[in-house]
Amino acid sequence: MKQVTLKQIAENLGISITTVSKALKNYPDVSKKTKALVKEEAKKLQYKPNVFAVNLRTKQSKTVGLIIPEVVHHFFSSVINGIIEQAEKKGYLVIILQSNESYKLEKKQIDLLISKRVDGIMISLASTTVDISHLQEVQSLDIPLVMFDKISKLIPCSKIVIDDRKAAYDATKHLIDSGCKRIAHFRGALLPQNSIDRFLGYKKALEDHGLTYDPSLVYICENVNYEEGREAAERLLKEHNDVDGIFTITDLVAVGAIAVFNERGVKVPDDISIMGFSNWFVSQAITPSLSTIDQPGYEMGKRTFKQLYKEMKAKKEGAPLPPKIKTLDTFVIKRNSTK
Amino acid sequence: MKQVTLKQIAENLGISITTVSKALKNYPDVSKKTKALVKEEAKKLQYKPNVFAVNLRTKQSKTVGLIIPEVVHHFFSSVINGIIEQAEKKGYLVIILQSNESYKLEKKQIDLLISKRVDGIMISLASTTVDISHLQEVQSLDIPLVMFDKISKLIPCSKIVIDDRKAAYDATKHLIDSGCKRIAHFRGALLPQNSIDRFLGYKKALEDHGLTYDPSLVYICENVNYEEGREAAERLLKEHNDVDGIFTITDLVAVGAIAVFNERGVKVPDDISIMGFSNWFVSQAITPSLSTIDQPGYEMGKRTFKQLYKEMKAKKEGAPLPPKIKTLDTFVIKRNSTK
DNA sequence: ACGAAAATCGAAAACGTTTTCGGTTAAGAA
């Protein structure tokens, strides 16, 4: 009825705990016979090692932490899948925590992971995060850390990212190539790096193709959500009825804008073309379906964990690795919101 | 540089480990003076108890497991939020695992949670789950278990659910009230209880309102996804052009159907009305916005953890609680896909 | 049959905490 331990097995077999432990882990200094015996007995009793004791003894939890702004997001959920798949292969459990884009919560989640003594941490920063002392603490505790997607340049750790500027450039160029002459940009808040980079990519594409950059065509969506997409679209219709293309910082904002255009009878893409970013699942489900930029979430997750794993291993072996930065490719997905 | 322990503090202060431990936990048999001293030193050294040792000693992890079919789902993500919020209040960490609607994976995740020795488990079943031996194992190990939303009647544990049959009845009635005379149903697989219940509610509503139930108007969406929604809609258009209303098992399927109708020039809701289920976030973002049934995910999560907490507590006190079943209310959300 | 080498085993310490229970000290009562 109660917990089966090594001791239990040892007593049943009349051998020592040591031997049982070693037999189970295939140490070379226990005979084939005893190994077989022990394993059989262990199976019979359904022995499961007490993970608490193992953790205490080995000083590692075989658990890693993952902090993301929001789980309900196609991009992050593919990252999660990529991470979990790799983690499972190596026998690691992933604790997923959300920051809800809040710095305060992010800090709390980091503390939680530290107190649970995870072996490593992966994080995509909240957009409101500016203070990075919590991340510095992680590093000072010598806990391997890998950042992805939304990163901070101030922390010297490995990073897996996309080239936001280039992707935004490509998106904008796609609009230009399809004939747009006056292109607006619904951007994110002023601070987050990816918001900045996407804006810069947009601007550069305009300039490179003989279109003048007009600051009044840039709308800020502070929280990057559906509602703000709608608001920005409403304002755009009032203020700039000559615009024939929009590049939005993310699909959700684009979906809000499309909803407004549909309601107002503005034809997409005939009257106005729209380009999203992220290839959120819904972008293919709406009418018209949304052209967008594919972010390789799964791949990013996969690489993130792999890098973390390398660093955890290197740490155990006492040979810490230098930080490494990997940029993944993105590409344009043409659907029906652009010509 | 290295890990601060009770021993460390004890040595610094020239007292015993015992006293340090007791001081930190406010035992009555240590003087105010020493308590203050110990706490100060602990703070100075930034002492953090070694959770591995605590777990081992107390035989509990202050961690609970949550298994859901998919995280990227508005309903489940509100459940998650409800659970996490409550869990945090009680100092519990929630390990979130996905079953991807696969029985095999679900079983594996249960095993993982068991091996990590969580103090309790919350689960919403995968739609393919029929064998329930893994859940029986949880119970035989005496791990508190609470099921929500997608449950199995065969497991005697507490459950937090909605009345699927009534909700489906309401949804269908809404279509009838708005003037639909010939109503199709895009249902889920044959096995899952909620798929069955929603079908029954649909059928009952028809019968109660003088509409004849026609089995050929019931389409099965095995995996309940966007693509299947599209396929069912295509078939419906070919096979039954007289249908003027559809009740779908879930929003995602409805969104697929709406996409097809939009493309084919079928007017929603004028030619055909559509009713979803779940109030997925996207249902308000598409054109036309989708009328649906609101499932109280947050409330469900909240109650699920509360119930689990009660049972974990009762277990510790050696006074196990009898299973309890709670049914939450749902209601119709009228949007633009119905008249 | 003897010894050396190889194979096999186990005692014990350690990981850091919690908690019981007995011991010591201080305070107050006689």
Next chain:
DNA sequence: TTCTTAACCGAAAACGTTTTCGATTTTCGT
């Protein structure tokens, strides 16, 4: 002063595992 009681402290065991290192046994060549 001496005894009783209360206040405070600490030794030690326990949780279940891993791993080192020494001890014992077996094998095998001569």
